[in-house]
Amino acid sequence: MIDPALQEELDSVPDYDRFATVDEIAAALTRLAAGHSRIASLRRVGTSRLGEPILCLTVGGGPRHALVGAMPHPNEPIGGLTVVHLATRLCRDPALLRSTGHTWHIVGCLDPDGTRLNEGWFAGPFTKTRYGRHFYRPAGDEQVEWTFPFAYKRAYFDRVMPETLALMRLIDETRPSFMTTLHNSEMGGAFFYLSRPVPALHAVLRALPGRYGVPLHAGEPEHPSVRELDEAVYLTPRMEDFYDYVEALGQDAAEQIGGGASDSYAARYGTLSLTAELPYWRDPAAGDRSPAGAAYDELIRAQAAHLRETFAVLDGTMSAVAGDLTARSPFIRASRFFVPLLSEMAAAAEQRADEPGNDRPATVAERQSCRETTHSARLRFGGMLLRALEGELAIGNGTAAVRKCTRRLAEVYAAWCAEADAETPGETIPIRDLVAIQYGGILAGAAHA
Known part of the structure; x- marks a missing residue:
């Protein structure tokens, strides 16, 4: 289900022994912009609440636009390495860049403040204990991914953070045909979210984890309101659906719901949005039916x-x-x-x-x-x-x-x-394999947008 050209491209992903820090990602994108100034440019698109620059590398000049953002949740650092590899390949391989048909907008880190609070476990050892003892996940109204404007029934949210505003402006400016904010889970199998069904893409996404011995998730979805499109491929949940589900249980949905998500915001432009959820630890039981x-x-x-x-x-x-x-x-x-x-x-x-x-x-x-x-x-x-x-x-x-x-x-x-x-x-999954799965998902997603 993975075509030979994509398989060959996946082999370009190098080995890694640690996740990249905020400073390392910024330095890598800065070097790429300086070394490939004819096709790439780096600009500041926003500022975090603690004053950290939010940087976006734009590569190419294709007629369509693709938007990729790493670490909207700061405990999910696979995407930092993925965006650096994606940017490197697009800058160094003109044929690959032309074949995508896109202008690429790559944000190195959407939540630099929160990511710094997780960096204590980025260099390993990659045990659950070390991960938990150095873990940080912001409160719901401080998460980039969940602080887009939202109004539904009794829920209303407009406390948009500076980091979220930076991503909103990029979406409005580029009107992307394809967008992904890079996430990952912890244990179990791999699974994906898509903002709309794309059966040909489902097949590629399902095949990617198996190439690296990562099982597909066959257990509980993240939330009971989530709809499955295919094996381990889900329709991106709308906050309205979550609200209705919680309300039907007799709970106060307005108390549990904050803002909307990036994919819902981008839907106004017909954007195909992809989320790849990949575990750090391989668990064969995750795919055991x-x-x-x-x-x-x-x-x-x-x-x-x-x-x-x-x-x-x-x-x-x-x-x-x-x-x-x-x-x-x-x-x-x-x-x-x-x-x-x-x-x-x-x-x-x-x-x-x-x-x-x-x-x-x-x-x-x-x-x-x-x-x-x-x-x-x-x-x-x-x-x-x-x-x-x-x-x-x-x-x-x-x-x-x-x-x-x-x-x-x-x-x-x-x-x-x-x-x-x-x-x-669970066995720790090689970081290279996780980056390759995300990278392959990005290229396949952009090709099917």
């Missing part, structure tokens, strides 16, 4: 119980130190956003378990993805709250409550890490 020996509704109820337990630990910790915190920490802002969502996720899972038809036999992939949801929540959000408390200690705010809660959460967190390693073992 054989029976798990348990009922699906039982797995969902067990997941709900684990999420409630996790919520109780983290919420109890936050309540115990609420009056003692002094730092204006992005880690505590993120914790205040994500920890309550664990309770909402548990409630949604409990209701879903009672839906007709969910007493069916579960697959191994579904069981594994339920476990991964629990472990991901613990390692991500427990790790961020620990970083928030350690930050308080680092500035001398060692009150009795802060010291006690830091020590207790660290002990619980160590147990969570050990359980995650035992229940969701």
Whole structure:
């Protein structure tokens, strides 16, 4: 399903032993612009909230426009290497550039402030524990990907961040026929989102991970409202659909929803948008559709119980130190956003378990993805709250409550890490393979736009 020309191009991806930092990505794009000034130019298209330049490299002069942005979520750094490789190949191979028929607009890092807070694990070792202890994901209203203007029923959002505004302006300026903001997941198999069905492209996307021994995701979708177009290929979820699903559960959808996403914003220009979700750790169970020996509704109820337990630990910790915190920490802002969502996720899972038809036999992939949801929540959000408390200690705010809660959460967190390693073992996927899958998806997506 992968044509020979694309296969040959995939072989151009070099080996990597680490992910690129914000400074390294900016330096690479700067060198390309200086060395290929006849076809490439670098400009500043925005500024982060902490004053970091947001840079865009434009390459070529094709009649259509392609827009590629790395790291809209700062804990997802595969895209930093992917955009540098894409830009390098387009600058150095005129035949490849002409064959795409596009002018390329490549943003090296959409959230430089947040990405810097993840760089502690970029050089490895690539263990779940190190990842979680250096993890940062902004609160929902501070994420580039989820802060586009949005208005639907009782939900209204217009607090557009400077980083989001930079991407909005690029979309409006270029009206891209193809766009991708580069994401990745953590465990399990690979899967993709498309803003509209493109069957010929589905086949390429499904084939790419297998070339590198990465299984296709066969477990739970990221959200029950997501519609599957093909095996491991999903229709990009609209925030309106998410709102309707949450509202139907009897929950306050307006409280859970912030802004819209980049692909919804670009849809006004007929843009084909692609998202490639790739794991760091390979898990063969992610693609195993054989029976798990348990009922699906039982797995969902067990997941709900684990999420409630996790919520109780983290919420109890936050309540115990609420009056003692002094730092204006992005880690505590993120914790205040994500920890309550664990309770909402548990409630949604409990209701879903009672839906007709969910007493069916579960697959191994579904069981594994339920476990991964629990472990991901613990390692991500427990790790961020620990970083928030350690930050308080680092500035001398060692009150009795802060010291006690830091020590207790660290002990619980160590147990969570050990359980995650035992229940969701995974082999670290070579970074080169992940970059190649993203790179191939970009070239195939642009060809089918």
